[in-house]
Amino acid sequence: MSLRRAVTLLTALLVGLPLSSAALAAPTHYPLTVDNCGVPLTFTHAPYKTVTIGQAATEMLYALGLSQQVIGTSLWFNDVLAPFKAANDRIERLADNAPSFESVIAKRPDFVPVQFEWMVGPQGAVGTRQQFHDLKIPTYILPSDCESKNNLVGADGTRLEAFRIDSLYKSIAQLAQIFDVEGRGEHLISGYKARLAKAVERAKIHDASQVSAVFWFSSPDINVDPYVAGRKGIPNFMLDTLGIHNIIASDEEWPTVGWETIAKANPTILVIARMDRRRFPADDHEKKLAFLKSDPVTRNMEAVKNNRIVIMDASAMESSVRLFDGIEQLAEAIGNK
Numbered sequence: 001m002s003l004r005r006a007v008t009l010l011t012a013l014l015v016g017l018p019l020s021s022a023a024l025a026a027p028t029h030y031p032l033t034v035d036n037c038g039v040p041l042t043f044t045h046a047p048y049k050t051v052t053i054g055q056a057a058t059e060m061l062y063a064l065g066l067s068q069q070v071i072g073t074s075l076w077f078n079d080v081l082a083p084f085k086a087a088n089d090r091i092e093r094l095a096d097n098a099p100s101f102e103s104v105i106a107k108r109p110d111f112v113p114v115q116f117e118w119m120v121g122p123q124g125a126v127g128t129r130q131q132f133h134d135l136k137i138p139t140y141i142l143p144s145d146c147e148s149k150n151n152l153v154g155a156d157g158t159r160l161e162a163f164r165i166d167s168l169y170k171s172i173a174q175l176a177q178i179f180d181v182e183g184r185g186e187h188l189i190s191g192y193k194a195r196l197a198k199a200v201e202r203a204k205i206h207d208a209s210q211v212s213a214v215f216w217f218s219s220p221d222i223n224v225d226p227y228v229a230g231r232k233g234i235p236n237f238m239l240d241t242l243g244i245h246n247i248i249a250s251d252e253e254w255p256t257v258g259w260e261t262i263a264k265a266n267p268t269i270l271v272i273a274r275m276d277r278r279r280f281p282a283d284d285h286e287k288k289l290a291f292l293k294s295d296p297v298t299r300n301m302e303a304v305k306n307n308r309i310v311i312m313d314a315s316a317m318e319s320s321v322r323l324f325d326g327i328e329q330l331a332e333a334i335g336n337k
Contacts, residue, residue, distance in 0.1 A: 030043060051074075052114075053115065058073045073091055077318075078277075100126070111138055116156075117141050121146075143167045143170050202328075203334050221282070228262070235271070
């Protein structure tokens, strides 16, 4: 048995993967070229000094058992998932929100996975892909945020096509291939598909055909129009999958919609984001709840009067490993409607 395969088998035991997944997956052959949002990326070896920009990208690598290859993180909405806390505690957080370009390259990374194109893209808040690539640092944008989406329209972009769960699986599979841990990627994806199927079956037990919902992410101020989930993004995928109607018709990722309009639609369920980030006052879910129960427009909504409010981690509303927690929460909420 080769040293590489022996290490792979040992790693599988340590992270709890079935030996069959690790043993049967073919090793990555380098140089490897991967197409990422129309940009070819070539790797001569598995990265070992990775800096992440975005919680979703970070926790994907952790779920793949790759925390040892991560030397810096940034852009967090929620505390790290409990199973990854010990690993995350030893890794430097460059910024809670957008890091500076200088702070990222100061770590001398050989790979930078990115959650949002508006962080590293044509108008990147951190920098452009070209800036990184000029320094021989490949950047990988999660496909769910750059494929079939125009990030130059609206605050968070507009989807040209509805989000598909395959783009999330693609992120996991490609990252696993880049890091030569394809067996782990296959195992993760299989588990997530099983969880999704169970959530759908649970929702079928209850009649969701008459259930509607709205997702409230945040607001620039607690008393202004909220950022809510459009009809082609990740939250809408969860609603559609479970048979729930999204009352918001916009194609924007997180459009602003007035409370009078939302109240008139009178959704059955309100889903509000819980996050540890405090960029806006409405990032605090307790302030969201207080507003909903006191505002003369919102307090008379059926979802508020009957406490049909789901508090969901903001990261579960993104193309992340937490999406499956979110859809399970929604499936349970249907039964409590």
